[in-house]
Amino acid sequence: MTNPYETDELLNQYLAFHYGVDYFDVPNYPVRCAQLCLEFMGNRPRRKALDLGCAVGRSTFELALGFDTAVGVDLSARFIDAAQALQKGNTLNYFLHDEGDLGRAMQVSLADFNYSNCSQRVEFLQGDACKLGAEHTGYDLIFAGNLIDRVNNPTEFLNDMPKRIVPGGLLVISSPYTLLTEYTPKENWIGGIEQHGKPKTMLEGMQEVLAPHFNLIREPLNVPFVIRETARKYQHSIAEMTVWEKRRAD
Numbered sequence: 001m002t003n004p005y006e007t008d009e010l011l012n013q014y015l016a017f018h019y020g021v022d023y024f025d026v027p028n029y030p031v032r033c034a035q036l037c038l039e040f041m042g043n044r045p046r047r048k049a050l051d052l053g054c055a056v057g058r059s060t061f062e063l064a065l066g067f068d069t070a071v072g073v074d075l076s077a078r079f080i081d082a083a084q085a086l087q088k089g090n091t092l093n094y095f096l097h098d099e100g101d102l103g104r105a106m107q108v109s110l111a112d113f114n115y116s117n118c119s120q121r122v123e124f125l126q127g128d129a130c131k132l133g134a135e136h137t138g139y140d141l142i143f144a145g146n147l148i149d150r151v152n153n154p155t156e157f158l159n160d161m162p163k164r165i166v167p168g169g170l171l172v173i174s175s176p177y178t179l180l181t182e183y184t185p186k187e188n189w190i191g192g193i194e195q196h197g198k199p200k201t202m203l204e205g206m207q208e209v210l211a212p213h214f215n216l217i218r219e220p221l222n223v224p225f226v227i228r229e230t231a232r233k234y235q236h237s238i239a240e241m242t243v244w245e246k247r248r249a250d
Contacts (some may be wrong), residue, residue, distance in 0.1 A: 005076040008095075015082065015094040017227050018058035019108040025236060029225035030055075030145065033241070034062030036221070037143050037172050040243050041066070043169060045115075050139045052129045052146035057083030057122075061110070064118035065141065072124045073132070080126040086110050087119050098231040130157045132164065140169045146239065148175045148202070150183045154190045155209055162213040167248040171214060174223055174241040177202045203242065214244035 004010050018030050037049075046067045051060040054072030055122040056079050064070040074080050085092055090108040098104065111121060127133070129144070131152050140166055144157075152155045161171050179192045179202075190205030203220060210216075220240045 003076070009097075010076075011078050011082060011095070012094045012096065013227060013229065014056050014079065015092060015108060016096055016106070017225075018056050019112070020096070020106070022229070023226045023228060024236065026224050026226045026236070028058070029239075030059035030224065031062050032223060033143065033145050033174055034059045034065075034175075035171075036223070036241065037063060037141055037170070039067040040170055040172060043159050044170070045140050046083075048137060048139045049143065050164065052142060052144045053150065054083065054124070054145075055079045057124060058088060059143065059145060060122055060124065061113070061115045061118065063141070064115070064121045067121070067141070069121050069123070070118075070188065071136075072122065073127045073129060073136075074124075075126070075128055077126050078149040080124050087122055087124065089172040092138060097229065130160065132160065136164055139165050141165075142170070143172045143174075145174045146176070147208070148173055149177050149179050152184060153188045154184065155188065155204070158190075158206060158209040162246060165246045167246055169246050171210075171244040171246070172241065173206065173244070174239045175202070176237040176239045178237070203240065206242065210244055214246055216242060217245045218243050 022028055039207050049063045049067040051063055051072040054060045054074045057072050060072030062068050072083060082092060091107050094106050096104045129147060129154060148154055165171060176222050177192060179189055189199050191202030193200050223239045223241050225237055229247045
């Protein structure tokens with residue numbers, strides 16, 4: 001099966017999702033998520049941020065506005081190529097579908113945004129969030145946006161986070177929990193299931209895995225987003241954002 005995140009269709013959708021206009025008065029999702037991450041950091045050090053599942057890079061650029069360095073990692077080579085091209089100052093063309101074969105040619109460049117002073121503090125890497133290299137340590141913040149329901153093994157992913165984050169640092173996870181077996185085998189689901197005759201949510205599953213090293217430091221937050229598919233079809237989703245602080249005793 002072709003990875004949908006390597007197709008022209010998804011690349012077009014995500015360039016519009018990250019850099020296009022807002023719909024139905026719903027704020028730009030990558031921007032809003034990054035802004036919330038910066039708010040949650042408070043007075044904590046802002047040296048290094050890691051944006052896992054960064055797609056075409058908007059949230060990484062936004063994080064760089066408040067961090068010394070920001071690294072964006074995504075499994076899709078097409079997405080990372082696009083983010084790197086934007087970082088280099090290139091203008092990208094994409095197609096905004098309206099109806100069938102009809103649509104409009106669109107363009108995006110960083111010149112359209114306020115990133116001129118931070119783009120050189122950003123690095124984009126193609127990679128698997130569950131198989132990060134040893135160099136990915138010492139982060140003050142890790143943001144995983146719309147990722148936990150797309151990794152093959154959420155438990156493996158979450159168990160890898162403590163060694164990546166400094167004591168007192170934050171892990172921020174945002175997801176609509178659209179669990180699908182084509183991305184995560186059913187046996188690897190940590191929530192959205194019945195366990196011992198009782199419902200178990202993704203939040204409960206994450207708490208179970210993260211509890212040895214992290215504290216949930218605020219109530220979960222709903223963050224809506226809209227992805228335009230055509231002129232008359234939109235995905236309107238509501239992600240749940242959770243904020244976890246790595247305990248300083250670890």
